[in-house]
Amino acid sequence: MTRKTEIRRALEAKTLWLSSWMIHNANNIREKGRIKVGGHQASSASMNAILNALYFDVLRPEDRVAVKPHASPVFHAIQYLLGNQSLQQLQDFRGFGGAQPYPSRTKDCDDVDFSTGSVGMGVAMTAFASMTQDYLAGHGWLKGPKGRMIALVGDAELDEGNIYEALLEGAKHDLRNCWWVIDYNRQSLDGVVTQGLNARFRDIFVACGWDVIELKYGTLMQAAFKKPGGLQLRAWIDGCDNGLYSALTFKGGAAWRARLEADFVGDNEALALVADHDDIALAQLMSNLAGHDAALMAKTMNAISHDRPVCFICYTVKGHGLPLAGHKDNHAGIMTSSQIESLRSDMGISAGDEWEHFAGINIPKSEMRDFLESNQFNARGYRRFTAPAIPISEPFTPRIKSNASTQEAFGQILAAIAADAPELAERIVTTSPDVSVSTNLGPWINKTGLFAKTDQPDVFRDEAIPSTQK
CATH class of the missing domain: 3.40.50.970 (Thiamin diphosphate (ThDP)-binding fold, Pyr/PP domains)
Known part of the structure; x- marks a missing residue:
């Protein structure tokens, strides 16, 4: 070691x-x-x-x-x-x-x-x-x-x-x-x-x-599987019910021994492998x-x-x-x-x-x-970061009608941000689940675009088919 x-x-x-x-x-x-x-x-x-x-x-x-x-x-x-x-x-x-x-x-x-x-x-x-x-x-x-x-x-x-x-x-x-x-x-x-x-x-x-x-399987188990009787032990572990495994773990080495000896009756290799371990070692092996x-x-x-x-x-x-x-x-x-x-x-x-x-x-x-x-994870110390505030030169002015739904007002606010505060707009990500038009995000997306890690073709534009989505 x-x-x-x-x-x-x-x-x-x-x-x-x-x-x-x-x-x-x-x-x-x-x-x-x-x-x-x-x-x-x-x-x-x-x-x-x-x-x-x-x-x-x-x-x-x-x-x-x-x-x-x-x-x-x-x-x-x-x-x-x-x-x-x-x-x-x-x-x-x-x-x-x-x-x-x-x-x-x-x-x-x-x-x-x-x-x-x-x-x-x-x-x-x-x-x-x-x-x-x-x-x-x-x-x-x-x-x-x-x-x-x-x-x-x-x-x-x-x-x-x-x-x-x-x-x-x-x-x-x-x-x-x-x-x-x-x-x-x-x-x-x-x-x-x-x-x-x-x-x-x-x-x-x-x-x-x-x-x-x-x-x-931990290293103790893997080593045991290579010994005579090890394949049988592995098969027993793989077939053991979750509840039984938990119960035997709680009861300890003597309980493991009694159960394994009962299940391996007639299998001298497996019985010898179990006998090679005292109760403490057997419990360590079976919980490894x-x-x-x-x-x-x-x-x-x-x-x-x-x-x-x-x-x-x-x-x-x-x-x-x-x-x-x-x-x-x-x-x-x-x-x-x-x-x-x-x-x-x-x-x-x-x-x-x-x-x-x-x-x-x-x-x-x-x-x-x-x-x-010398811990590599802790090498740079505390990892809480802050970012400077984004300056807004002039307040953006959304065009909200006197009678408008909150959804429509939301869309107008984002459209105004895209037009009047582009640096702020770059830091805003909307994640509408394929309903951008009905949620009034069309103007916002047309202005800021879609994000993807690779280029995405616009087949409708390539085929000269008119669309409100640019």
Whole structure:
């Protein structure tokens, strides 16, 4: 194992601890108010390795990320380690003025790219952000290389219809530089999701022009599959019901052993492979899904050199690394005080050092700091930008009749902007869904034109057929 790998694993354990402690502190230690606090330790843990792979290995400063709402504690923990989040904000998590339960550009002090409180909305925003980036590049306004617009998606968010509208819109406009990373833990608020949805997701994304990469088996699993009995183990995993997999994960190594030995009766190779692992090692093997293998995910993502949209289906266990892992009721479940104490002990963190950046890490602090300070994503510091106001020499004068509909008045206002304030007009994009004429945007579009990344022929004009659309 290289030193960098050791450091990355230490950071992954640290963000799991900080995110869990943040929620525990808010619910059990901080002065209680009259309103329930709550939190999502299991949902956050589910995506811990994914966020670590991205923020500590894959992302560049120009990339933008919409973080799954319930993964905000891990996001805030990472920003805290990078120096972009304060201790006070973490201690006030889910409190007035503290770090937000769902990433917020207006309320959080750390480097939030997209507000993702509304389920599914942040996902769709990344597609439209990529299209906006193309618009900026097409007008010569983009400074620096194009970034990747990345959504970290809870699999239950894929129930939201707006996501599929965004997929279709992206297909219409040749979407590029967009990644959606699905936390496929197969559990939602009320239980385990429908079996076999991954194949349907794949078909939908492929139909819309996306590459789909399925990350299912971690490196421990892949190594086991190469041993005698490994092919049988892989077939068992592939055929295992989502609910059973979750239940066995929660029950632990002894339960895995009993079930596998019962199902592999008469298969000496498979039984020997199971017997090679003690209960702890067997539980680690069976929960070693690729979505918890940060090094594997980083290697896969860093190998992508094209700009086509990519959907990563990352298999995970909800609550991975916590005693809540796999339980169907763990969505809003919070560890007990004894469970958090056990986790603290396992992490080697002393009482009073819960918020310390490197407590429990056996690597010298100087090495940890050097690694974080050399982080490529954080290289340019805070990434909130402002643009100068566009000067308007004279007020534009829309020609609105005394009796006019609001729709007609809207069209006249935009037409006046196009005529009298062309620099402002360049910064306004209308997205009427093929009803520009009936929404009174005809004069506006005739003046400003349509935007596309490539030249679009006007067959009616070429054929000398009169049209109100110029």
